[in-house]
Amino acid sequence: MPVIGALERYGVRPGTRLDLQKVDSSEKSLYLGANKSESEMQLDELQVQLQGLQKKLYAQNKHRILVVMQAMDTGGKDGCIKDVFSRIDPQGIHVCSFKKPSEEELAHDFLWRVHAKVPSTGQLVIFNRSHYEDIIAVRVKKIYPEQVWKRRQRHVVEFERMLAEEGTTIVKIFLHISKDEQKKRLQARLDNPAKHWKIHPDDLVDRARWDDFMGAYEDIITETSTEYAPWYVVPADRKWYRNLCVARIMLDTLKKLNMEFPPINWDPATVRIQD
Secondary structure, eight states: OOSSOHHHHHBOOTTOOOOGGGSOTTOOGGGTTOOHHHHHHHHHHHHHHHHHHHHHHHHHTOOEEEEEEEESTTSOHHHHHHHHHTTSOGGGEEEEEOOSOOHHHHTSOTTHHHHTTSOOTTOEEEEESOTTHHHHHHHHTTSSOHHHHHHHHHHHHHHHHHHHHTTEEEEEEEEEOOHHHHHHHHHHHHHOGGGGGGOOHHHHHHHTTHHHHHHHHHHHHHHHOOSSSOEEEEEOSSHHHHHHHHHHHHHHHHHTTOOOOOOOSSOGGGOOOOO
């Protein structure tokens, strides 16, 4: 088990400047003695605990959980969501992906399509990419001028404040991979015909802007990591370690809610089921 918690190890403290060059994307400090094969048993234990807490979340119908998952291409968002949350009851979890906005979505403010997908009470919702794409992508690709994405950044902070004050627990995770690791993963997709659908020439254009994307992520994470909507930067070169860290972050966050199954106003001992 980790000596310190994942929340403390990978959380971006509000007001602290993030420097991704100083974050080792391949380190495994929380599980120094573990390796890929040993991690399966540890992840299994964390999944069981997450499953139990999600049952309380659903039954109590009081809290709302929003998980924001961001990463560069091949960063592992899909795999992480599948591996960490695979045991969660489908009734209580929803995964929402935000791709290029449609014409209808562009006719509204940029948070319109996002607000419609936030969790209701008792629900856990995961954003696979999110409203942050409407800041990061438009900034790096120069789709809109600086005044637009800076304004959006301010709107996101207030949007998340509103969600938090209305009862939503927000967890924002950036899966941090190295440029070398991304190259390996992109090449693996090119080499496997079954994965050609997961890659597009535009991905290579974005890769050429690596430094610009890193700078944009550093800025946005620094400016939007708050007490009510914290960011966690998780080393993601090692997929097994990534999964353990995200599972630990989620488990520790849910434990803080002190959830319980709702009480009943009748005595089960007095109930008899007829033959």
